[in-house]
Amino acid sequence: MGQIQLNQVTKSFGDVQVIPPLDLTIEDGEFTVFVGPSGCGKSTLLRLIAGLEDVSSGMISIDGADQTMTPPAKRGLAMVFQSYALYPHMSVRKNIAFPLRMAKMDQAEIDRRVEGAASVLNLADYLDRRPGQLSGGQRQRVAIGRAIVREPAAFLFDEPLSNLDAALRVGMRLEISELHKRLTTTMIYVTHDQVEAMTMADKIVVLHAGVIEQVGSPLELYRNPRNTFVAGFIGSPKMNLLEGPEAQKFNAKTIGIRPEHIGISADAGDWEGVVGVSEHLGSDTFFHVKCDAFEHPLTVRASGELTMSYGAKVFLTPDQAHLHRFDDQGLRLG
Amino acid sequence: MATQHSRSAARVMMAPAVILLLGWMLIPLTMTLYFSFKKYLPLRGGDLGWVGFDNYVRFVSSSAFWPSIQTTLIIVGGVLAITVSLGVLLAILLNQPMWGQGIVRILVIAPFFVMPTVSALVWKNMFMDPNYGLLAHLWKFFGATPVEWLSQASLPSIVMIVSWQWLPFATLILLTAIQSLDSEQLEAAEMDGAPPIKRFGFIVLPHLGRAITVVILIQTIFLLAIFAEIFVTTGGAFGTKTLSYLIFQRVLESQNIGLGSAGGVYAIILANIVAIFLMRIVGKNLDA
Numbered sequence: 001m002g003q004i005q006l007n008q009v010t011k012s013f014g015d016v017q018v019i020p021p022l023d024l025t026i027e028d029g030e031f032t033v034f035v036g037p038s039g040c041g042k043s044t045l046l047r048l049i050a051g052l053e054d055v056s057s058g059m060i061s062i063d064g065a066d067q068t069m070t071p072p073a074k075r076g077l078a079m080v081f082q083s084y085a086l087y088p089h090m091s092v093r094k095n096i097a098f099p100l101r102m103a104k105m106d107q108a109e110i111d112r113r114v115e116g117a118a119s120v121l122n123l124a125d126y127l128d129r130r131p132g133q134l135s136g137g138q139r140q141r142v143a144i145g146r147a148i149v150r151e152p153a154a155f156l157f158d159e160p161l162s163n164l165d166a167a168l169r170v171g172m173r174l175e176i177s178e179l180h181k182r183l184t185t186t187m188i189y190v191t192h193d194q195v196e197a198m199t200m201a202d203k204i205v206v207l208h209a210g211v212i213e214q215v216g217s218p219l220e221l222y223r224n225p226r227n228t229f230v231a232g233f234i235g236s237p238k239m240n241l242l243e244g245p246e247a248q249k250f251n252a253k254t255i256g257i258r259p260e261h262i263g264i265s266a267d268a269g270d271w272e273g274v275v276g277v278s279e280h281l282g283s284d285t286f287f288h289v290k291c292d293a294f295e296h297p298l299t300v301r302a303s304g305e306l307t308m309s310y311g312a313k314v315f316l317t318p319d320q321a322h323l324h325r326f327d328d329q330g331l332r333l334g
Numbered sequence: 335m336a337t338q339h340s341r342s343a344a345r346v347m348m349a350p351a352v353i354l355l356l357g358w359m360l361i362p363l364t365m366t367l368y369f370s371f372k373k374y375l376p377l378r379g380g381d382l383g384w385v386g387f388d389n390y391v392r393f394v395s396s397s398a399f400w401p402s403i404q405t406t407l408i409i410v411g412g413v414l415a416i417t418v419s420l421g422v423l424l425a426i427l428l429n430q431p432m433w434g435q436g437i438v439r440i441l442v443i444a445p446f447f448v449m450p451t452v453s454a455l456v457w458k459n460m461f462m463d464p465n466y467g468l469l470a471h472l473w474k475f476f477g478a479t480p481v482e483w484l485s486q487a488s489l490p491s492i493v494m495i496v497s498w499q500w501l502p503f504a505t506l507i508l509l510t511a512i513q514s515l516d517s518e519q520l521e522a523a524e525m526d527g528a529p530p531i532k533r534f535g536f537i538v539l540p541h542l543g544r545a546i547t548v549v550i551l552i553q554t555i556f557l558l559a560i561f562a563e564i565f566v567t568t569g570g571a572f573g574t575k576t577l578s579y580l581i582f583q584r585v586l587e588s589q590n591i592g593l594g595s596a597g598g599v600y601a602i603i604l605a606n607i608v609a610i611f612l613m614r615i616v617g618k619n620l621d622a
Contacts, residue, residue, distance in 0.1 A: 052521050073527035085522035089540040098536070099526035146526070 002063065002153035002186030003028045004049060009058035011044055011210075018044055019210040021058065026154075026188060026203075028063075031180050034190045035197040036207035037233070042190045043158055045207070049188065050079050050156050062153060073102075078147035079156040082163065084139045086131040086146075092118075093127040096145045103150075117145040120179075137168045144179070154186035161196065173199060194234055198222070206230050228330035231256045237286060239324070240298045246271070252325035252333055259286060259301040261322040266308075269315025273298070275308045289314060363602075370595035377589045389596035398580055403604065405489065406576040410557045410608070412493040413500060417553065418546055420497075421504030425512050426538070428505070439509075446502035454566040457495045458484065462567075488572035495563050500556075504549045511545035512538065554612060558605050577601050 004026040011019040018041050026032045034042040047053040049060060051072035060068045067075050078099075086095050096117055100110045118124045121141040131139055140160060147155055157176070161169045177200050180187050191197055197204050198218045206213040206221065206229070214226040218234075225231035231239045239256045247255045263269065264287060273291035283304050290297045300316060308314065325333040370389055373382040393399060428439055445453065461468050462483035470480035483491045515538065523533045559578050568574045570583060578601060585594030 050525060052524070072521075072525045077525070079522070079525050081518045081522055083516060083518050085516065085518035087519060087523075087537060087540075089543070098523070098528075102527040102532065146522075150526075 005061045007059040010056045012056045028186055029184045031187045031202040033197040033201035034205050035194055040207045041210035042207045046156055046158055046190045050077055051075050076153040077156055078150045078152035080143045080147050080160045082159045084143040086142055088131055091128050092142050095142055096149055099150045113149045117149045121145050136164050157189040159190055226332055228254055228326050237299045242294050246293045250325055253328045254326040256324035257318045259299045261319040262300045263317040264300050264302050265315050269317040271316045273314055275312045275314055366595045366598045369591050370599050372592045374591040389592045393593055393596045402575050402577045402580040409493055413496045413557055416497040417500045417504040420501055421508045424505045425508035428509055429512050443502045445499055450562040451566055453499055454495055454563040458567045484567050485572050488568050488574045492563055492574055500553055507545050507549050511542050515541050
């Protein structure tokens with residue numbers, strides 16, 4: 001079990017309120033990702049749930065029981081830190097066994113659980129090494145191992161992949177998703193990388209300046225962003241957010257159109273522009289097109305076969321069915 | 335970087351320093367060895383010729399020799415125990431955020447800047463004097479008879495004075511070490527259910543291992559040779575005669591340079607024995 005509920009939770013450091021009153025429910029077994037730009041309060045929120053920071057007001061309950069004042073160790077949550085926070089002077093075995101030793105579990109049970117975790121995480125050959133002798137990905141797995149042996153109600157991940165190189169990150173992302181499918185334990189995962197959020201989450205919580213902008217499944221957020229912030233944050237490359245007279249034609253302050261929903265043609269279309277830099281990824285090509293109608297260049301996705309030279313004249317046509325409209329406050333219209 | 339040319343240039347440039355250091359060390363060492371085999375009494379006939387190992391035998395068979403070794407080891411061990419344990423506690427205390435942290439840290443470090451002679455005099459006259467000392471007043475205030483520190487508890491008194499001088503050094507090194515501890519490690523241990531005492535034992539203390547090793551090694555080198563504190567306070571009386579003090583007495587009070595030099599050679603041997611033991615016990619901490 002691991003249902004976590006936040007009720008009117010706030011956090012202030014001195015006079016600065018980093019998290020205004022916030023409500024959130026994380027269902028049992030859900031993979032929830034907190035995503036947002038640096039300094040949006042997502043790590044603080046995670047630390048509040050972990051109990052490493054005290055809430056300024058409000059209530060945190062886990063499985064229906066009020067745990068607001070419970071010390072971190074008693075909440076039954078396990079955390080994986082950004083720096084892994086492995087104990088450098090202990091072997092991998094002792095690192096993983098540490099929480100069990102603190103719980104005064106008997107040695108046979110400790111050995112059984114450590115061996116179990118090691119085999120799940122492919123660490124069996126490294127149990128007698130020190131963390132300093134392991135690669136980044138292996139250290140990451142030790143940190144996860146230390147969390148899973150406790151059999152917690154929920155796992156908390158604080159940007160666990162940000163210290164890994166790109167290739168390893170993709171691999172670990174899969175492994176963590178795989179682990180979640182196998183354990184079916186609640187996981188809360190903090191990241192600033194929207195790709196991680198999109199690929200791993202059952203539920204994404206988009207945070208901005210301590211405020212929840214939108215909660216929903218990855219595709220819900222992608223298809224129906226509630227406001228311009230979410231629209232610009234979710235999706236890569238970013239959605240084109242356009243203002244000016246062209247937007248007013250659609251009765252909106254801002255219109256949003258994703259790169260894949262714009263047609264590009266050399267002959268005819270709605271908006272005339274000039275091709276800037278093109279990024280060839282093989283499967284796709286992204287063109288940056290400067291249109292006279294808009295202040296900022298647009299990003300357009302086209303098939304990888306299409307080539308256009310720098311400075312070429314083109315016409316763009318938005319797909320009206322996938323056009324997002326936003327009002328003066330940046331909120332979604334219609 | 336390391337071409338043939340740059341390597342030889344580096345050797346040439348380092349040579350003056352290396353030669354100077356070698357001379358600095360080798361000349362006194364050779365002279366000590368040279369005199370230790372001679373009967374040399376500056377005020378009673380000067381150089382009276384070679385005597386073989388006579389000086390070595392006389393130095394060891396003197397009734398003052400073994401007690402002086404014992405005193406040396408007690409002072410070194412006592413001061414190390416006090417400075418390391420109090421140093422760890424003080425470092426943890428000073429690492430806590432508090433008002434006036436900067437000033438407190440400077441105050442804690444201050445005793446290290448007081449010269450040994452001065453601090454020994456201050457302790458002897460202002461604290462430990464049985465008539466006027468602060469401690470005597472304290473004892474009288476509670477109706478007790480003042481302790482004559484330097485005669486009744488001479489060795490503990492000297493350990494106390496020297497510890498007071500070296501505590502700042504230990505605190506300073508341990509404080510910098512404690513500041514380099516990753517706070518996420520402590521938080522991880524907290525989440526793992528380790529109470530504060532266990533966090534100290536399992537995380538903080540192992541992290542400080544290397545710094546403690548450095549403190550022990552450096553302090554031992556200096557503590558084996560303490561002199562001013564003894565000279566100023568007890569003058570070697572009341573069982574406070576260390577090996578270095580005994581050598582001083584042989585050379586300057588008995589005016590016997592040969593005998594003193596033999597003692598110097600024993601001091602070198604003692605220092606090396608202590609160093610070997612220390613490196614065995616704590617040296618492995620220095621490997622990464």
